Amino acid sequence: MSGSVTEGWESDNTQFHTRHRACVSASTRVPDRLAVLLVEHDSDIARELTDAFVGQPVEVRQCTDPAVALLQVGRTCPDVVLLGPASGRLGAADFLAIIRELDHELPIIVGAGAGAGDLAAQAAELGATAVVRRPYQARELLGLLRSFAPRPDAVELRPMVIDLGRLRVDGAVPQFWLDGRVVALPPQEFVLLRYFAERLGAVLTRAELNRAVWGDKLGVRSNSLTVHIMRLRKRLGDEEHNPKWVKVVRGLGYQFTVPPAADTATGPAGDPTRTVPAQATPSERSPDVHTG
Template sequence: MTSSSVSARRAVVVDDEQPLATLIGSYLERDGFEVHLCHDGVQAVAVLRDVDPDVVVLDLGLPGVDGVEVCRQLRTFSDCYVVMLTARSEEVDKLIGLSVGADDYMTKPFSPRELMARITALLRRPRRTATVVATPAAPPIEVGALRLDVEAREAYVDGALVPLTRTEFDVLAALAARPGTVLTRRALIDAVWGPGWIGDDHLVDVHVLHVRQKLGDTAKDQRFVRTVRGVGYRIGVGA
């Protein structure tokens, strides 16, 4: 299943339920994507390397190499957007999927239209490798040992580059852009995923957890990202 347009955005759907993969692929094709379908993890890794997709819809429970390992390998060579699918609703599945670099998750059964709405929201955000129009560079944001270069989309702690995913970077940048302001989960969803995004807003908590881990921060210290109980999050002071 592919389209012939050279300029089409590319999507890879990885799911061992072939009818479901075909259904998702048909929705993506209608939206102008060149679509590639895979039904096992080993095949998926090879196709992902070859296709260089813009977005991947990835089932967690694949035979052989599971979705977590596929995503882990994918993140070594691509910063494409990943929506993880899981047939189980346990929080641990969601946490595992996102910990290896997935941007969003959906629990089966789900609406293909909702999936497309989430993909559309993700693709409104810039890729790290996108061409930047020449404009006056914004100065880096510094929070103690944290240095956030929004123009280059890079974060450093004590001078060392921190390997944040695009979503993790966007969450951190949204907080850093509003020092002293507490952002609710919904406000962060609007800032990062867009106001049209629908789903579980606790997705924000998972990404904040990973941001803290990668920055060497903890929920106890909260040097860089502070929790305001019952409200949301704000950028810390670096100490």
């Protein structure tokens, strides 16, 4: 086991190997990226977390066996260890106890899910840096990981992808995915869509939306917001006279929702693919909600 792992590290040009060389030479660590060792046996949880961190200044390396993870800690000097429940030659608590005997400063975040009260209690007693919920909330976890960087101010996080099921909005590139299809956006429509997506279901006033997209540069009587919402609806495949994505709430503003696929009559940007409309929910039939 150790031979194959050792060979892998010796030919490794990733951030982990950079940190290993820095540790060996006692030089300063690379400050603008994080190397995170994820000790996790659940492949689905590991994949979701790794996918969520794509494009971020964070490199995640997964290890399913805590015994092997001990070797990796010594050889790669990660910035942070993210430790989940584990079984095998060592358990999670055993791993934590051994690391703390050797290194009192290495940040170790323990993930404990529902019913893992024993692990959470053991982690606190054994010197875990923090205990968080598992499955992990990527957005909150990313900020916590950044706080353990040698220079947190040098680690520039990107806005994360907003995942709303059918709709995924990119974190920085002006584009979104609808039912798996990528759609490019002009910059201002992108800002508008992200603002809507971050406030799913909330009723937003025109004044608030104008400020979010244009700041103080837009005149009170400008119809730019109306035009941009109309274009955004078209890209989402919304019906002109009965929109499901961006609704007008009379006297208040706009409300953004993600309708089921059957509620969409046309695909993005006028894709002629048609589906059978679903029955409207009571809230959609309410006389207080109108299209516009």
